[in-house]
Amino acid sequence: MIAEIKNAVAQAVECVRRKSNISSVPENLFVEVQIPKNREFGDYSTNVAMILARPLQKSPREVAAIIIDNLSQNHRALFKSIEIKGPGFINFFVHEAVITSKLADIYNSAESFGRSTAGRGEKVLLEFVSANPTGALHMGHARNAAVGDALARILRAVGYDVTTEYYINDAGRQVDMLGRSVFERYKESFGLDARMPQDGYYGEYIKSIAGEIRSIKGDELLSEGSDEKDSIRYCAGFAKQALLEQIKGELEELGVGFDNWYSEEAELHSGDGADGISLKVKSVIGELEDRGALYKKDGALWFRATEYGDSQDWVLVKSDGTGTYFLNDIAYHGDKLGRGALRLINIWGADHHGHVKRLKSALKALGFEDSMLEVVLIQFVRLMRDGVEVKMSKRAGNYVTMSEVVEEVGSDVARFFLLMRGTDSHLDFDLELAKRESAENPVFYIQYANARIRSVFKKAEAAGISPSPDHLELLTLPLEIEITKKLLMFPDALRESAELLSPHKIVFYLQDIASDFHVYYNKNRIIGDDHTLSQTRLFFAECIRAVVRNGLGLLGVSIPERM
């Protein structure tokens, strides 16, 4: 509907441009049409007249009148009336029957209503979570996962070819630290003194992993001929494998899966050179070298990031000859682009915001547009219980895990709560609220709309009444018109959510629709004495249900028939 009006206005503007012969009217003027908050300003309205007033050197109201005059007869037939109001808004009053007739489109599109091809099949590589396999996931990861998974669904719905990927940071210091921690606990289990590393992992789960190793290997790792380094490496390998499996399981509990699990060790460091830097990574260094983006200083190899937009230079190869995390990250992102993605989207914790510029500067140095990389930064989650923050420390292994939360509140509630806020807002996740209030929970509020409609349908079936689109003109209540307009906005809401990489837009949209439905339901009877009206309202209800179902699907929230 909106598209139709936009089109009508755009054509009229084009007409004005031709007639007035004025080149100052911008070629590709973006015509904005919206639903005014206040009903008295029409069903739809546009502000183009005010925008065009300056280039046309006329008053906005004058321009509005000219635009209206230039609407084609066809388009004109859509409207009951058109008014010019306020500073120069053009307000359109559409024939109710025109609006409600569109419900048939929703019904017929069914599952695909809202979807579009706006993304044109463009390849997008969406990387998220990518937590180090060194322990259980926490609520920060959970938010990242919920947002990433929802974004994947949303981007696919608007026609992007999305691949989701989890980068497994399974090489380097953290993993070494993990191995040492496990090995010390292993030693401890034989009554030896554990000399846990300073930055080691102290959680109980380390002990149980050590226990598993003991049950498999016995005391073999401590025997005469064994080299401690090898033992630590074994422990690291075993632990990261076990923890990765655990993480996969945890994500599954939240309903999140990935297309690719990209192992840093296996994919980036395969074919290691003698000096510890793999051929793949070396080729990136070579590329940067060729472009003059590197220099040596203090025995290290530096990247001239300041030349490419960052505020400082960064070390790629340390003076001990090993590569930095940053170097691997450049190689990884080069690899992503090498695999054909035109658009990279990363979801990172906000504490990594400082790395956005440096990574973009590196891509630029490699000859890519830095706009190919978009980073969604996610602010922290504060876990609350009854309004009091739950304090935790990951190092000490003392934290509430994502898995515990999912178990406590359920994955629907968890996902929904994690998606309720804009990503750049801090999020308070109150466990007691999520549970205690499950009766008035926003998730249930929306699911309830669906369950109610299903329930009405059951009753209708029993009475032999089936939905029908044959008399949509019977939907004349202001609320019916209002709701229909909003349903027709769903594709726009979805597109906007995709453009802004903001899943929470869908959440707000659904709450709004659900609320309207509950009001409607309380005020009016869907099944009544008038058979034809009942059929029509059933059809209407089914359209609402379709949108709610499609919307929740984008969030990865289930939609039970009964509750």
Place this chain on the structure above:
RNA sequence: GGGCGAUUAGCUCAGUGGAUAGAGUGCUGGCCUCCGAAGCCAGAGGUCGGGGGUUCGAAUCCCCCAUCGCCCGCCA
């Protein structure tokens, strides 16, 4: 010292230059003989952190200031 983000109702937050700034929650008071009360209705609650500027119009854009969070390593 520099950077990023935040600041909107008692609380938690929406609001990508438009008309009288919204929702949830909390508070007060109502609504089941009626398709599901996990619902609905009414009421109260605001100098959009402060100050300048840009323009027909600013919560929204620009500058300055304040407060809070997070970053600023040859760690990852």
